[in-house]
């Protein structure tokens with residue numbers, strides 16, 4: 001008996017000998033690269049950085065994520081420290097990125113760098129995490145984190161609050177741009193995890209009523225520097 | 227009549243008579259319609275975006291063998307391990323073997339309809355593993371011992387009081403009627419399970435051929451935790467989930483969220499390329515992917531309905547379907563409910579047993595209009611009806627259609643037939659005629675006009 005792989009591939013090739021009709025398009029989409037033609041049909045992400053920032057602010061507000069604009073790194077540290085005091089955080093884990101370290105240093109509570117291997121249990125007990133990110137998609141209000149930019153897989157999902165510190169120039173207009181940037185930067189060596197985070201964790205599973213903080217963070221803060 | 231059909235008719239009849247439940251489902255979907263329309267309005271051209279989404283899937287599915295080869299080569303290059311399964315039994319055996327090889331005890335799962343399709347939980351539990359569903363809706367359904375009601379909103383039919391009772395019984399928590407508090411109970415309960423589990427099982431929404439990544443869409447963060455904390459990650463996916471290029475996702479991810487749940491983007495859209503890499507601080511040691519055929523190639527071999535494999539499982543067609551809203555998801559008796567389930571189940575499980583679902587439709591076409599990848603759903607229901615008729619017509623069908631054709635080709639006979647029909651109309655209600663009596667059980671016959679249209683036409687000025 002042939003192995004499952006060759007069996008299945010043979011079945012597929014056999015099935016595809018009969019051609020399916022091309023989908024009837026209203027537009028002459030270019031085969032192979034639908035996204036190139038689709039761009040002007042998708043939601044707007046802004047033509048200029050200022051336009052993108054306006055759209056981003058609006059999207060984040062609707063998603064119940066909190067946007068904090070600050071002029072410089074010192075102000076970012078201040079803003080996160082204020083947050084820590086207001087929410088009475090005791091333990092914060094962070095990713096040792098250049099943008100994050102000074103912010104963590106300004107914290108009024110205990111904090112530790114989660115970049116080396118760590119106890120899952122210890123991370124579970126944290127009140128908040130602070131990470132950097134790859135990029136921010138204005139069009140959808142999505143923050144792209146990766147195992148490289150955010151200290152692995154768990155740091156940006158397990159603690160109850162997630163704070164992302166980013167520079168304004170990390171904002172890109174749309175998802176297509178964010179994906180193209182990823183490919184340009186990482187090529188065939190993608191980080192093992194990349195995640196578009198669009199607002200705090202949520203569920204509507206009980207009577208379709210929105211509840212934040214299903215399993216991931218209940219609160220999401222984006223601190224934009226510059 | 228097939229067993230499946232008998233059960234379907236019984237359940238559907240019961241549910242359709244439950245006005246309370248129907249009102250509850252309609253209310254639960256109310257917010258969805260509003261949000262979906264708000265999000266759709268942000269698209270500068272939704273209809274053309276659907277063309278692009280449809281083309282992305284068309285291109286991949288019609289080149290499936292090559293794209294799968296490309297995908298698996300890249301997936302392996304990323305350090306993942308690929309397994310191929312011709313059917314459910316093979317898929318279950320593969321997963322059981324991995325579990326035995328790594329000496330697993332506890333398994334945590336995030337939502338994966340393909341695992342429902344192969345009845346994975348049963349097999350794992352019988353083999354002695356503890357298996358916990360971590361998606362809130364799936365968790366509730368697992369405690370209820372019931373399959374999902376809707377493949378995107380698994381427990382949308384369950385009222386909060388029932389969930390509170392369920393939690394009190396199984397988790398020993400105090401009763402509450404707050405959805406928020408109920409969600410937090412599940413959150414607290416499940417967090418420790420991710421930390422303790424050896425294996426995390428997830429589904430996959432897209433397999434990206436170009437990069438060898440798998441893409442998982444979810445709102446709660448449970449899939450991310452499932453793929454982050456346990457030391458082994460197993461993903462289970464149908465072979466049709468391939469897209470050729472990473473940037474196809476720039477169209478598909480937002481449209482999936484908007485069409486299915488009225489969101490701009492689902493909360494977490496995550497791409498995985500292999501297990502933990504050198505230099506990364508966490509993540510699983512092994513990343514397995516089980517690719518499942520399970521009769522998908524049978525559907526692929528039907529060029530007319532091949533586009534049903536473009537489905538991105540957004541759930542939009544269920545949300546707008548008048549039949550789904552009236553009979554509920556459980557009555558279908560299928561893994562995939564609603565219009566898409568009615569289209570593909572006869573291919574996956576056999577037309578003879580499941581053709582009745584082709585008639586569980588008002589042919590209103592709401593599903594086809596809602597589908598972000600433009601699957602011709604309601605026409606496929608008609609195609610299935612036609613195919614069933616060709617494959618094994620019932621005696622009634624044969625006699626009826628032969629008779630109908632005979633009469634329709636003969637105007638005089640038709641006119642006579644019309645007169646007889648009009649005259650005997652009141653009697654028809656009393657006779658146990660196939661189809662007719664079922665139809666008339668819940669409907670009143672209209673009062674027949676004294677004259678047929680043809681006679682009226684003849685008598686009028688035109689005649």
Ligand code: SF4
Pocket residue numbers: 536537538539540541542543544566593596597598599600601603
């Ligand atoms: S058939 Fe279309 S509308 Fe239905 S679930 Fe699939 S993609 Fe969504």
